[in-house]
Amino acid sequence: MRELELAARSTIMDPDFSHIAGDQNFEFAFNSSNFSDRVLRIEIVAGPAESKPDGEGCASISDWARHRKRRREDIKKDKERILDSNQPDTEDIEAYENNDEEAVAMIEESPSGDEPSLSDDSSWGVDFSLIKVKSIFISSAILAAKSPFFYKLFSNGMLESDQRHATLRISESEEAALMELLSFMYSGKLSTNSAPVLLDVLMAADKFEVASCMRHCSQMLRSLPMTTESALLYLELPSSVSMASAVQPLTDAAKEFLANKYKDIAKFQDEIMNLPLAGIEAILSSDDLQVASEDAVYDLVLKWARLQYPKLEERREILGSRLGRLIRFPFMTCRKLRKVLACNDIDHEIASKAVMDALFFKAETPHRQRVLTIDESINRRFVERAYKYRPVKVVEFDMPHPQCIVYLDLRRDECANLFPSGRVYSQAFHLGGQGFFLSAHCNMDQQSSFHCFGLFLGMQEKGSVSFTVDYEFAARTKPAGEFVSKYKGYYTFTGGKAVGYRNLFAIPWTSFMAEDSLYFMNGVLHLRAELTIKQPQPLLQH
Structure with missing residues (x-):
């Protein structure tokens, strides 16, 4: 016993309360009177009608999620019924509400099991009669070393220093998970690899502040096959501060799964429309979306928000506080940015700031853009996605003739990927009401003797109009820049x-691709096309 206390006491010095000293395993001491100094009395009370322990009878994550949701709804209804009938004092209501889902420990003085007392949210508002009582031998040093909850209980919660009994009251649905958790605190192992049961243990570990078990459950869940349903559930777990940090790798894996599955947003648009907020956020956070342009991302977000939040006030709140920061406005076309300013779904002040930031970014030099990209790497708003059509910067003039100057930047690796016969297209830009685009090619020269880099200007097919365009292609070169x-x-x-x-x-x-090439500055090829059009003329009819 002395050895257990010394080992556990050394662990308590760690403020994280989450690491057991060395590789020590105290499995032999679990529920053993020879290695225990206290008795833990677990009072198991009836839960909502027809409830079963979470995980029991749940063959899949979806069963678990539906069961948890039903149980939370039943508890909420029971609470409301009791509040309506008993009309308790407002202060008491707030106290209960603020301690939602917290565990309550009780000191056993003269336990009768007949009187209701403060308990966690899972049993408040239901029949408090005991179903059964379990008593197990515990080492207070081991439990305190692994959990701030038990550390506080044994250091401050006992009425007398020699008090040997403590009582926990839990609902019937929490029994199996609590026993798994207590066993883990001794052995560092769990007896299950079932996702629903692991989720129950994870919730219990969060409730009793056992961070090491939360991390262990998170790791085991990550090793299991993931589905859209399970990924969304991991992102929407009720989370305390300790839970958020312990399950971060699990939530990161869930976000990565969703981002990879739905990266072709055009292909999965119908499914994406039905995803909850956490799912759409995971997708929009990805740099690897297979999307034509950021304009398409904006349109998708607006469509989703209108479907999920029909009320304008709620929609504005979600777009302003959650989804707007995931749209990369600097890579949208100027035509679409004008529509953002006129959009009533986004608060005008927020929209104006987003558009101004985007325009300033477009006007910055490539060097300053790289600096901003690094500085804003957390929310990624200045990080370019893998667009199907490359973003361009466009400067437009109306006088003396309609004119535009278009800048297209291609990274060295993008150019390398064009070999031997690839193409890359720019976003569309408009002049005189007509859409144009640039395309870079790797093709054979006219004599078909070697590969070379080509640049073309195209007009989108629309209407029976002809344009005579004066054009000039230019490239930035070293060392003059x-x-x-x-x-x-x-x-x-x-x-x-x-x-x-x-x-x-x-x-x-x-x-062209050589290391000493004149055309790559800091690994980027800078191209410019200048277009001037004369008066459009109708096509002759034949």
Whole structure:
């Protein structure tokens, strides 16, 4: 016994209360009178009608979740009935509400089991008659070493220093989980790998502040196959401060699972529309969404919010406080940003700030953009996703002719992925009411003797209008770091046509991609296209 107390006392010095000294295993001492100094009396009271211990009869996570939800709803109804009939004092109501789901320890003076007394939320408002009582031998040093709850109980909660009995009152549904938890505190092991039972033990460990068991349950749950249902459940577990830190790896794994499963948001849009808030947040936090552009992300969020929150006030609150920060406004097109300012679903002040931040980011130099990306790495708003269409920066002029200057940046690895015959397209940009785009290619030169880098300007097919466009392609080069014109020309566009150069830099692909290439600055290729259009003319009819 002396050895147990010394080992446990050394652990208590750790303020985390979560690590047992060394690799010591006290399984031999569990419920043994020879190695125990106190008796724990566990009073098991009736829960809601027809309730079963959580995990019992639950073959899957979904069964567990439905059962927990039903039990919480039954408890809430029972509370309301008692409040209506007894009309207790307001202070008492607040006290009970503030201690929701907390465990209550009682000192056994003359336990009769007949009188109701303060208990946790799981039994408040239901029949308090005892179903059964369990008494087990415990070592106060071991339990105190693993749990701040028991440490406080044994150091401050006993009426007399030589008091040997303490009582816990729990609901019938918590019995199996509590016994697993107590066994774990001695052995560091659990006797189950069933997800519903592990979740019950996890909840009990949080209730009695056993962080090491929370971490253990979290690790075991992560090792089990995950589904959309289980991932959402892990994200929505009722969480205390201690629970949040102990199950962080589990919640991170759940977020990663959802982000990977639904990264093609166009393919799974119907399913995504039915996900709860925690699910949509996990998806929007990902950098790897397979999405055309951030404009599509914005449209998806707006559609989801309108479906899930029909009331404008609630929708504005969710978009302003939760989902708005996950939209990466700096990578949206200017046309869509204008629509953000006019959108009534987002608070005007919040929308204005988001659009201004986005425009300032677009106007920054590439170096400053990289600095901002690092500084804002937590909420990721300046981090570019893996868009299908590359974002561009566009500067527009109306006078003396409609004109725009378009900047397209491609990383070295993106260029490398184009070999031997790949293409990458930019987001659409508009001039004179018509949509255009840039496309970068890896193709063979005109003599088919080597691969090279090409750049093309295309017009989206729309309407029976022709545009005569003066265009210029330029690229930034080292060491001057200035844009150097590569080609100039003019072209009359009709719907679906494109113009460009198969070998923009007049060098083979290997020279373009070489380490000493003139065209990559800090691993980024900077391209510029300048377009000026003359008066649109209708196509001749044949």
